[in-house]
Amino acid sequence: MSETGRPLNFIERIIEEDLNSGKVTEIKTRFPPEPNGYLHLGHAKSIWLNFGLAQRYGGKCNLRMDDTNPAKEDEEYVDSIQADVQWLGYQWDGEVHYASDYFDQLYEWAIYLIKEGKAFVCDLNAEQMRSYRGSLTEAGKESPFRTRSIEENLALFEKMRAGEFEEGACSLRAKIDMTASNINLRDPVLYRIKKASHHQTGDKWCIYPSYDYTHGQSDAIEGITHSICTLEFEDHRPLYDWFIQNLPVPAEPHQYEFSRLNVNYTVTSKRKLKQLVDEKHVDGWDDPRMPTIAGMRRRGFTPKALRDFCEMAGVTKVEGVVDISMLEYAIREDLNANSPRAMCVLHPLKVVLTNYPEGRVETMTAPQHPQNEAMGTRELPFGREIFIDQDDFREEANKHYKRLVKGKRVRLRNAYVIEAQEAIKDADGNIIEVHARVLEETLGKDPADGVKAKGVIHWVAAHDNVDCEVRLYDRLFTDVAPDAGGKNYLDYLNPNSLVILNGCKAESSLAQATANDRYQFEREGYFIPDAKRSTPEHPVFNRVISLKDTWEKAEQK
Ligand code: ATP
Ligand code: MG
Numbered sequence: 001m002s003e004t005g006r007p008l009n010f011i012e013r014i015i016e017e018d019l020n021s022g023k024v025t026e027i028k029t030r031f032p033p034e035p036n037g038y039l040h041l042g043h044a045k046s047i048w049l050n051f052g053l054a055q056r057y058g059g060k061c062n063l064r065m066d067d068t069n070p071a072k073e074d075e076e077y078v079d080s081i082q083a084d085v086q087w088l089g090y091q092w093d094g095e096v097h098y099a100s101d102y103f104d105q106l107y108e109w110a111i112y113l114i115k116e117g118k119a120f121v122c123d124l125n126a127e128q129m130r131s132y133r134g135s136l137t138e139a140g141k142e143s144p145f146r147t148r149s150i151e152e153n154l155a156l157f158e159k160m161r162a163g164e165f166e167e168g169a170c171s172l173r174a175k176i177d178m179t180a181s182n183i184n185l186r187d188p189v190l191y192r193i194k195k196a197s198h199h200q201t202g203d204k205w206c207i208y209p210s211y212d213y214t215h216g217q218s219d220a221i222e223g224i225t226h227s228i229c230t231l232e233f234e235d236h237r238p239l240y241d242w243f244i245q246n247l248p249v250p251a252e253p254h255q256y257e258f259s260r261l262n263v264n265y266t267v268t269s270k271r272k273l274k275q276l277v278d279e280k281h282v283d284g285w286d287d288p289r290m291p292t293i294a295g296m297r298r299r300g301f302t303p304k305a306l307r308d309f310c311e312m313a314g315v316t317k318v319e320g321v322v323d324i325s326m327l328e329y330a331i332r333e334d335l336n337a338n339s340p341r342a343m344c345v346l347h348p349l350k351v352v353l354t355n356y357p358e359g360r361v362e363t364m365t366a367p368q369h370p371q372n373e374a375m376g377t378r379e380l381p382f383g384r385e386i387f388i389d390q391d392d393f394r395e396e397a398n399k400h401y402k403r404l405v406k407g408k409r410v411r412l413r414n415a416y417v418i419e420a421q422e423a424i425k426d427a428d429g430n431i432i433e434v435h436a437r438v439l440e441e442t443l444g445k446d447p448a449d450g451v452k453a454k455g456v457i458h459w460v461a462a463h464d465n466v467d468c469e470v471r472l473y474d475r476l477f478t479d480v481a482p483d484a485g486g487k488n489y490l491d492y493l494n495p496n497s498l499v500i501l502n503g504c505k506a507e508s509s510l511a512q513a514t515a516n517d518r519y520q521f522e523r524e525g526y527f528i529p530d531a532k533r534s535t536p537e538h539p540v541f542n543r544v545i546s547l548k549d550t551w552e553k554a555e556q557k
Contacts, residue, residue, distance in 0.1 A: 002056070009315035011049070011256055015057055015226060024225045027059035031085065031092075032099075032215070032229075034066045035077035035199070037270030038285040038292040039084045041306075041327075045261040048310035050228055051090035062222055063092035067100050068214050070198040078199065080285070084293035089303045099214050100200040102221055106209045107161070109217065109247050110172060110190055114153045118246055119190060120146055121156035123170045132178075133186055140178035140186040160193055163206045167193045172207075176242060184239045188212055216240040220249035227253045230260040231317065261313060262321045265475045266291045267483045281493060282476070288530070288542050289476045289497050299473065300518050300528030300544030302338075305331040324475070331545050335518055335526040340368040340375055343413060343458040344506035344521040344541070346470055348387040350462060351404075353418065355437045356384040361463065364443075366414040378509045382415055385462035387505045392457045393434055395423050402455030404434070411453040413522060417442040458522045466506040468539040471530065472499040510539070518544060 002008060008016065018024045029050040033039060039047075054061035063085060067073050082096060113119035122145045124132060134140035148156070157172055159165060172191040180186055190213040195206045219227045227240075234257045244252055262268065268291060276282045276290070285292050288299035296306065309330040313322045362382045368375035392403040392410075404410040409419045417439045424433040439447050446452050479492035510519070515531035526544040534540040 004311065006311075010317070011053065011226070011228060011258065011315055012056075014256065015053060018225070019057065026225075027054065027057050028062070028093075028223055028225045029054050029059065029228060030062040030064050030097075030219065030222060030224050032064045032066045032218075033081050034069065034072075035074065035081060036069065036072040037077060037274050038080050038290075038294050040268045040270065040273060040293065041263055041266070041291045041296070042261045042268040043084075044088060044293055044306050045310045045313065046228075046230075047085055047088055047090060048307050049258070049315060051085070051088075051092075052307075052310075053226070053228075054093075055090075059225075060093035061090070062094070062097050062224070064097040064099060064218060064222070065200075066211070066215070066218075067098055067198070067200060068208055068211055070194065070196040070208065073199055075199050080294060084297075087293065087297055087303060088306060097218075097222060098200050099209075099218050100198060102214070102218055103201060103205060103209070105221065106214060106217060109249075110157065110209075110213075111154065112247060113174065113190070114157060114172075115150060116246070117150060118175050119172055120148050120153050120175055121160065121170050122146070122173045122187075125168060129171075129189075133183065134178070136183070140183075142178050143173070143187065146175060146187070157191075160191065160207050161205075163195070165193055167195055169193065174213075174242075176239075182235060182238050184212070184236050185242065188239060212236055212239050213243065216243050216253065216255070217247065217249060219253040219255075220244060220251045223251050224253045227255045229255060229257055231257045231319065232260070233257055257317065258315050259317055259319045261310075262319075263291070263324050263327065264321050264480045265324045265477050265482070267477070267489050269483070272483060272489060275490075279490075281490065286532075288471070289473050291476075298531050298542070300526065300542055301331055302334050302518070305334040308334070321481070325549055328545055328549060332526070332547075335520065335544065337372075339518045339520050339526060340378070341366070341370065341522055342378075342507055342510055342519040343380070343460055344468070344470070344504055344510070344524065344527070345387045345389050345458065345460050346501055346504050346524060347390040348460075348503065348505045349390045349393055349431065349434060351386050351388055351393075351418070351434045351436050351459075353384050353386070353438045354421065354435050358384055360384065361461075364415050378507075380414055380507055380509075381461040381464040383461050383463045386412070386459045387462055387465070388412075388434075388457055388459045390431075393420065393423070393431065395431075403457050404436070409439070409447070409451060409453040411442075411456045412459045413456050415443065415459070416440075417447055417453045458524075460505040460507050462505075464508045466508055466510050466539055468504050468506050468510075468541055469533075470501045470504045470527070470541050470543065472501065472543045473497060474499075504541075506539070506541070511536070513539065513541075520547075523547070 031050045051061045122143045132141045171189045173187045176185045178186045191207045286294035286298045309327045364380040395406045397405045406420045411417045418436045420436045422435040423431045477492045478494045482489035482492040515529045518528045525546040527541040530540040530542045
């Protein structure tokens with residue numbers, strides 16, 4: 001059992017066996033992102049798993065940039081990855097590692113393989129190589145360059161490194177088995193020529209090692225005991241092991257695969273997310289609608305909610321799709337328990353309390369959190385004029401409408417009961433103001449005449465409030481599986497994924513809110529100041545999430 005009482009997952013069972021049998025004395029894991037984009041929800045799962053295992057079993061977890069493809073990588077991504085891991089609540093062991101730190105060692109090991117007769121320089125171009133490779137049902141054919149002598153291979157590989165060949169002219173390949181049923185073992189490429197500057201090594205190299213040739217050896221160099229990756233690498237494991245067995249590596253790491261996290265109503269692929277950014281369908285990688293960690297942070301999701309969600313989704317080898325409402329549930333759980341309450345009127349309608357003396361003001365006291373007294377109280381200014389939401393007043397309504405109706409009563413949250421008298425309209429018949437009377441003696445008490453208020457609505461004083469912008473977000477895609485089965489996810493962008501409201505009125509205690517403060521705006525949802533847009537002069541609040549799941553209802557209709 002884990003400390004939260006759930007059964008151990010298969011990786012935890014393996015680790016416990018390895019620790020109990022003495023196969024390892026301390027576990028070491030790693031999180032190995034390629035710095036070619038911002039991290040997303042899927043990566044959060046891998047981070048939670050790798051760092052979480054190290055934490056639980058008293059081991060260590062490295063952060064390693066898997067930077068073997070300079071063309072697509074960037075320092076901006078290296079920085080964002082570190083910020084994201086730390087925000088999720090984790091710290092890597094020692095320095096950040098880079099696969100490129102091992103380029104010298106990998107190069108030496110390539111020469112070692114050549115000298116052992118286990119690698120050769122091949123002049124087939126990419127297309128020829130593909131046709132020689134065979135297929136799942138057909139064995140591959142050996143390259144005509146496979147029989148080159150060790151001396152010739154050493155000389156050619158040196159020339160590759162020295163930049164004497166054009167890109168694509170040749171590559172270094174392992175000599176394994178062109179008839180292997182696993183295509184990954186059919187003389188895979190170890191080095192390609194790429195005349196590109198690298199964000200870490202500059203122009204030192206013009207040949208770059210392949211992912212497969214780099215990954216396991218990097219694990220070995222770092223003393224990784226459990227190298228955890230997603231299922232698409234299962235077929236690469238025999239090659240991973242081949243390198244470990246055929247090179248003088250300092251340790252023998254093992255690779256374990258689990259199924260990747262797929263979530264409905266979203267896409268989790270850096271390539272697709274990059275397209276959304278590059279084509280400006282969203283406002284950058286950290287747009288609060290993006291399933292990137294940076295976007296979710298700015299949106300106001302909490303690290304705890306993301307970790308809880310990963311835990312709920314579980315670790316298995318079964319491919320599946322997790323319902324996004326599970327993530328939303330985790331967020332609501334955390335925010336409901338931990339965020340202070342506040343009032344903010346999104347569509348203000350002025351109410352004049354005609355029997356409340358002009359110039360009189362009062363201060364109401366309200367709890368920060370109805371179930372948590374320790375969070376203290378806040379002060380709410382009250383006066384003759386207040387704002388309520390336009391949706392909370394009707395001239396006539398049936399009995400299901402438990403808000404303010406002309407001639408009827410409603411309670412103002414944390415304040416008096418009021419009774420509506422008259423709706424003031426503009427020339428077009430729109431209601432622009434409501435006149436009402438306050439019932440004295442109703443603070444914390446029902447009206448003395450026994451006519452109770454039907455409902456409770458939120459409000460904000462007109463003379464003392466924070467004028468703000470509110471951004472309401474919804475799911476970025478309208479389709480449950482926007483990129484399934486060859487569909488174009490761009491066809492399913494939700495046109496209402498962002499609604500901007502201006503002139504909203506928040507209670508004055510929110511003037512000091514910072515981008516780390518999440519609130520429940522009563523009856524409206526959870527909100528946080530936008531880290532990039534909000535200023536004291538122009539506060540901007542992001543809706544983290546609504547109070548209830550409205551999609552479920554819409555789908556049932
Ligand atoms: P993408 O397809 O979005 O580019 P990737 O797998 O190519 O993702 P990497 O930077 O190579 O991205 O991934 C770093 C680590 O995160 C890898 O170990 C990878 O297996 C893991 N990972 C990526 N996506 C997911 C996911 N959806 N669920 C779980 N783990 C994931
Ligand atoms: Mg990748």
